[in-house]
Amino acid sequence: MDDDIRFGGLIFDKSFLFARRASGEELKFTRAERAMLLLLTGNVRKIVTRNRLLDAITGAGSDSADRNVDFVINRLRAKLGDSARNPSFIATQYGEGYVWIAEPSEGPNEALLLIGPVFGLERTASGEPARAFLLRLRDIIDAQTADNQIVVLELNGQAASSKSLFSLEVSFYDDGKCMHCAAVLRKVATGQILQTFRLMLDAAGLPASEPDIESVVAGLKSAMWRQATTGQGILAGPTDQPLELQMHDTARLFDRSDESWATMSEQLSEARRSQPGDPQTELMWAMHLYARILQNPADLDLRAAHEEDIERCVFDHLAVFQGNPIFLLGAAKLLLFTGRGHLALAEQLAEQAFLSSTAFASAFSSLGQIRMCKGDIRSAVDLYDRGIELSVPDSEFRVYLMVLKCAALMAEGDRSRLDKAVAALYALKPVTRLQIGLFVAPPGPLAPDLTLVVGQFDAARAKHAILHLHYVFARLFVREDHRENIMRGVIGHLTERFGADVVPDEVRRSVPRLV
Structure with a gap:
């Protein structure tokens, strides 16, 4: 209807x-949930x-549960299929409230996969086996994709009416003994x-x-x-994002949790079994190992083993990547x-990729970090600003570049x-x-919302936060004063609360004047 309001995959x-949802599933909201949705949207x-x-949610007809803001928010998130850690609809602003981050859209969302058009059903004695197969196929694929990804089934033989990233054209033929099915993914x-x-179907x-x-x-x-991750082949446009972000975005197409890299691990493991030694797959596996280290830098043995595997993978296949700027x-x-x-x-390598291709934004990102x-x-x-200018507004790539720019300015001490x-x-992304926020906050009293964040830490989590920031950013800086500027704030805030023992030994060796 004309009065309908669309956010993401929900109408x-x-x-x-x-x-x-696009699948036809209907959601119904309570009075308190409606009041909250109206205010947030x-x-x-x-x-x-x-x-x-x-x-908004208290008043006539409300019960004690409705008077708990957090309870209603959690109930709403559950109905919407939203995640507190990686929200698509409702983001938490600790100490202040909540933010509706989904932008309204005017038209239908693009589906991940359109199953259709379907041909041959009208020529079969009974189309029920074919329809049962297609419904089962749609449901299984839909169960293995992210909540915000749509799988559409169109049973007619007309031109597809839904917009989609991929399509599966299906044809059936009944020879009187069994039903034959042929399908083409495009x-x-x-x-x-x-x-x-x-x-053949029974x-x-x-x-x-x-x-x-x-x-x-x-x-x-x-x-x-594979198409979503490496589909551009050796060609890359000025606005294309780096490989690690392409991989992350692709993983999120097929994952219903916050741990999209687990899905990537499954896909890459299967690809390595089916195509052993394939250079592109091996480089993506190295990127996957990189992400695993970032998730748990405290495991020193695992870290050393993965770093060695990453180094070996790059050098084993480096010659093959010379003609592919994104992989280079x-x-x-x-x-x-x-x-x-x-x-x-x-x-x-980054200079070579920039000079020999049109992958401007990805090159600006890599060269900027170097x-x-x-x-x-x-x-x-300057390189980050150029990349930001080329990136798609509201994209994760733009957020990524803006975070890198913040790291550079923090290292410089340009408050x-x-x-x-x-x-x-x-x-851009509350x-x-x-x-x-804790990492970029200056020494001294924290803002109320960041004080609440630190209040959720124990000593082990504080130690992990310091190690994480050092491993992801500070350790890579050649200059000690740049490492100090990166680490000064978080070390100051967390040692004030937990004492100097929360600073790991490798961080002490890297920035001895801070501890």
Whole structure:
């Protein structure tokens, strides 16, 4: 209807009594939930205080549970399929309230996969086995994709009416003995064929022989994953993002939790089994190891083993990446990350990728990090600004570049410009204040919301936070004063609360004057 309001993959009626997903699933909201939705969605990207939310949900007809703002928020998130850690709709602003971060959209969201058009059903004696198979196929694929990704089934033989990233064209033929099924997976934008399969169905709509439906889904998912991750081949546009972000975005297409890298591990492990020694797969595996280290830098043995594997992978396949700028930039990023004396080579590779391709934004990102770590902060910030200008507004790539710019300004000790950069980052993505606010806060009293964040720490978590910031950023800087500027704030805040023992030994060796 014209009065419907669309946010992401959900369509709300004007009163916010109901919402429906593209799959047809309908959601119904309580009075308190409706009041909260009306207030939040009427203030997109603005902080709504807890007191305003409490005023909205209390009153006649409310029960004790409805008078608990956090309880209603959690109930809403559960219905919306939202995550507190990685929100698509409601972000928490600790100490202040909540923010509705989803932007309204005017048209239907693009589906991940359109199953259709479907041909041949009208020529079969009974189309029930075919329909049962298609419904089962849609449900299994949908169960293995993220909540905000849509899988659409169109049973007619007309031209597809839904917009989608991929399409699966299906044909059926009944020879009187069994139902034959043939399907072609395509990338919609180019028409490129990515995968085909053929099978026979029994009367219940189940494959009568190999492959079974689970194998079909695994093959389709693998083909979509590889295309979404490396589909541009050796060509890269000025606004294309780096390999690690492409991989992360692709993983989030197929994951229903916050741990999208677990999905990437599963896909890469299967790809390595089916194509052993494939250079692109091996570099993506190295990127996956890089992400695993970032999740747990405290495991020193695992860290050393993964760093060695990353280094070996890059050098084993470096010659193959010479003609692919995105993979060449990925190799440069990994060599920088290992911290094993490859800074000059990493810069050479990034310069080569920039000069020989149109991958401007990705090159600006990689070159900026290398220049930053070498100590050329002015050049790094200029490169980040150029990348930000090329990046898509509201994209994770832009957020990523803005975080890197903040790191560069923090290393330089330029508090005035850092405060402006941080404010711009928080305005773009409010949840980042909770994620990095403690790290970029200056020494001295913390803001109330960051005080609440630290209040949730114990000594072990404080130690991990210090180690994480040092490993991800500070250790890579050549200059000790830059490392000190990165670490000064967080060490000061956390040692004040927990004592000097929360500073790990490797951090003490890196910035001895701070401890």
